[in-house]
Amino acid sequence: KVDCRSSNKTIILPGLIDVHVHLREPGATHKEDWESGTASALAGGFTIVGAMPNTNPPIMNAETFELCSKLAAAKAHCDYGIYVGATFTNTQTAASLANESMAMKMYLEETFAPLPLKDDINAWRDHVMNWPGTTPICVHADGRNLAAVMMLGWMYNKHIHVCHVSHKEEIDLIRDAKLRGMKISCEVSPHHLVLTTEDIPRIGEGQSEVRPRLGTPEDRQALWDNIDYIDMIATDHAPHTYEEKCSAKPPPGFPGLETSLPLMLNAVHQGRLTLQQLKEKMHDNPIKLFSLPEQPDTYIEVDMDEEYAIGKPEYSRCGWTPFEGVKVRGRVVRVVLRGKLAYLDGKVLAPAGYGKNVRDMLPLKPVAAQVA
């Protein structure tokens, strides 16, 4: 087991875990694929990623799950889990994939997803009732839809995990539910901790499109004020090409894998986050709340003091980032994954196909009792 310890300006952290990435394969490999996305993960210090199911076709039954599993096994540079998506019609089928999948994802809002559940509370209820308690039910939900699915989680005693909490109204609900004793967890994305609507002129209108949308400075402050109630930092890495982002109908989403750790290290330097909190939210809590395996002989080496301006991504195929030019302090130097030097000084060294599915590494145990 690797813990944080410093040596000069370099520290060692466990391999980071990002429970929320979009790798775009199958279906949109001009944006990203399992190779480029998992290389991008290693370059960002991540050794496990959870791949979201809103691909094309979406991952929603045994056939599509198998299709995605084969792509991942052949191409992944780092370890991974694969989500199953909830649809109107797969309330039995999704549950049958519970032990093989990272978790279930429910899209309760309009977003970049062929998996909308809209306002059909019956389908929501069936999914929540049917899902086994081994892993969370991850929801993309705002405002009243979040409150509604929280009710279902409470009523049927299931672990609801709230993706990319981004506004004051949602973190207020989650904090108050936790204070009342509810079993619930949530993640925040670095872009919602760093950017606000005030950054839109710098980034550009279309380029700033993201779901949930960038919040106001008050929203961002509410996230930092409630950082103790936020279990995880997850990138919601959602690559689109710069050309697409500049088009008349810019698709929502930012890449995030290569910038998440530098931005969060910068927050540590600014005194907004402790290194211990960073480790909890980017490693310990994902392990605990998603029932993930501890990867043996796995760690990352970080230069805490290097200062630089963020550039274009090295590995993500999307080729742009809303953080280009943002000055940060801290950089990943080395990643060791299951005994192998997987990344060193800007170069991904683990070959495609080295990555393993986390559900093949450790049988699932119920998480119900572990949730705070």
Added chain:
Amino acid sequence: KVDCRSSNKTIILPGLIDVHVHLREPGATHKEDWESGTASALAGGFTIVGAMPNTNPPIMNAETFELCSKLAAAKAHCDYGIYVGATFTNTQTAASLANESMAMKMYLEETFAPLPLKDDINAWRDHVMNWPGTTPICVHADGRNLAAVMMLGWMYNKHIHVCHVSHKEEIDLIRDAKLRGMKISCEVSPHHLVLTTEDIPRIGEGQSEVRPRLGTPEDRQALWDNIDYIDMIATDHAPHTYEEKCSAKPPPGFPGLETSLPLMLNAVHQGRLTLQQLKEKMHDNPIKLFSLPEQPDTYIEVDMDEEYAIGKPEYSRCGWTPFEGVKVRGRVVRVVLRGKLAYLDGKVLAPAGYGKNVRDMLPLKPVAAQVA
């Protein structure tokens, strides 16, 4: 204290309580007013009615509450309470009227109300947090909006009362929340227990408009199957003139005060409801859950066996009913209200102004501990 006992074909019941009526005054007295509406109540066996706040102006602050209180005090034939309505802006003001009002009403759906709260979860949350625990928070809410406001009720330990539950999806949620131990209550309207979409051709398209809409036969069956989880029968008496109901934009709503007891007595004869359940849902539970006073020397006499077809209302100004021609068995013969013969054989005898505000009769005690 009066209990049910039979003498030949006549039985005595306590004065009935209808927690959900629309008396249309101030603002639309061509449909109904405090005199015609409370006379209609006595003719239906009701000795207390709860008047909803979606009048014109709506009852939403001290001035409008006072205006309505004066009209009621001058004109009511039976006892009454007055609701305060929740708006975007009165989250403090509504709570300040908690001790004088019947309860608070929150409209979370589009309906015949100038009091919509739409999808602003912040306003919902503020109302639920601010409302004292003395009386329920009554909600007009379907599907996911119901689940969302239930979450708020659970989180802030407030008593949510669900108005006019009408579809399978809502009664399923309410039953499961009760089984899980949640403090929640609900009412059903006779028209949702008796009518379905199959009755629309007989009633007419526009005339059948009501919110919530008439359910399918499956919805109606779900209500009867879960009758043990339904705390109250309330009419949702919502009079509009027949001319209005026949217009191009028919407003939603049915009158119900004069037909509710006959329809429910008919259900007793059919074996779908016991007389004890009728008494619980039309008297005992409203008293308990809305902290209402027991009215001294108050009872109604009912002829259990008279069979007849329902005609046009005798007292409601609206002049029509969707139940016209429906055959029932059982009729109100006499109503005694606080020692006075208030109704006998079709004639209202209590004068306008005899009715008292229930909140002037008994100081409020918290109901929180009483809710099942």
